[in-house]
Amino acid sequence: xxxxxxxxxxxxxxxxxxxxxxxxxxxxxxxxxxxQQALGQGPQFIFQYYxxxxxxxxxxxxxxxGLQFPNYSSELNVNALELDDSALYLCASSLPGANxxxxxxxxxxxxx
Amino acid sequence: SQQGEEDPQALSIQEGExxxxxxxxxxxxxxLQWYRQNSGRGLVHLILIRSNEREKHSGRLRxxxxxxxxxxxxxxxxxxxxxxxxxxxATGDNNxxxxxxxxxxxxxxxxx
Numbered sequence: 001x002x003x004x005x006x007x008x009x010x011x012x013x014x015x016x017x018x019x020x021x022x023x024x025x026x027x028x029x030x031x032x033x034x035x036q037q038a039l040g041q042g043p044q045f046i047f048q049y050y051x052x053x054x055x056x057x058x059x060x061x062x063x064x065x066g067l068q069f070p071n072y073s074s075e076l077n078v079n080a081l082e083l084d085d086s087a088l089y090l091c092a093s094s095l096p097g098a099n100x101x102x103x104x105x106x107x108x109x110x111x112x
Numbered sequence: 113s114q115q116g117e118e119d120p121q122a123l124s125i126q127e128g129e130x131x132x133x134x135x136x137x138x139x140x141x142x143x144l145q146w147y148r149q150n151s152g153r154g155l156v157h158l159i160l161i162r163s164n165e166r167e168k169h170s171g172r173l174r175x176x177x178x179x180x181x182x183x184x185x186x187x188x189x190x191x192x193x194x195x196x197x198x199x200x201x202a203t204g205d206n207n208x209x210x211x212x213x214x215x216x217x218x219x220x221x222x223x224x
Contacts, residue, residue: 004154031210033210033211033212035214039152041216041217042118042200042202042214042215042216042217043155043200043212043214044214045211045212045213048208048210048211056208056211058211088152090154090155092155094210098210099142099143099145099160099204099209099210100145100157100160100210101155101157101210101212102157103147103154103155103156104154105153105154106152106153106154108152
């Protein structure tokens with residue numbers, strides 16, 4: 001049984017660019033959530049996808065968007081990158097109806 | 113924004129000692145969870161306590177929940193150097209038990 005995998009692990013972008021981060025959920029998990037973790041802080045909920053639709057959203061602007069695919073994998077897209085978008089982006093998957101999340105190792109984004 | 117505060121923000125102890133971390137939250141909850149994070153990597157689930165439970169044990173971990181005070185504590189007994197990590201509490205509400213709101217974390221260092 002594989003866990004949650006994320007790619008890329010590290011990337012550097014410049015202000016105004018766009019980025020796509022990818023996540024493969026753990027086998028059997030159909031719900032995927034994305035979190036942003038700034039340095040020295042706790043993760044903040046961005047949004048959650050269930051059955052290929054956005055199921056809930058945190059306090060993030062529309063330039064943060066996502067997709068979930070039929071195999072439950074997911075993408076996080078961020079447009080018009082800002083310096084404050086520099087963070088560790090964490091993907092987590094969960095079983096249907098379960099409250100416990102299984103996290104990936106994260107994608108560290110640096111915006112210059 | 114974070115759900116609440118964790119206290120202390122940093123804790124340094126000797127191997128064999130007990131470590132206690134506290135978490136406060138602001139809104140009604142369905143469950144409270146504790147996660148561990150090593151060196152800015154992914155989070156690992158440790159334990160979940162439901163809003164109708166007051167105490168839960170798992171190995172060397174003991175979690176308490178006081179919903180009247182909106183607070184929880186995590187006790188790690190007989191700590192080991194390998195317990196060195198950041199520990200986060202996270203809450204899920206009744207409408208979205210797995211859309212978690214995290215605290216700011218406690219950075220624990222266990223000295224050998």
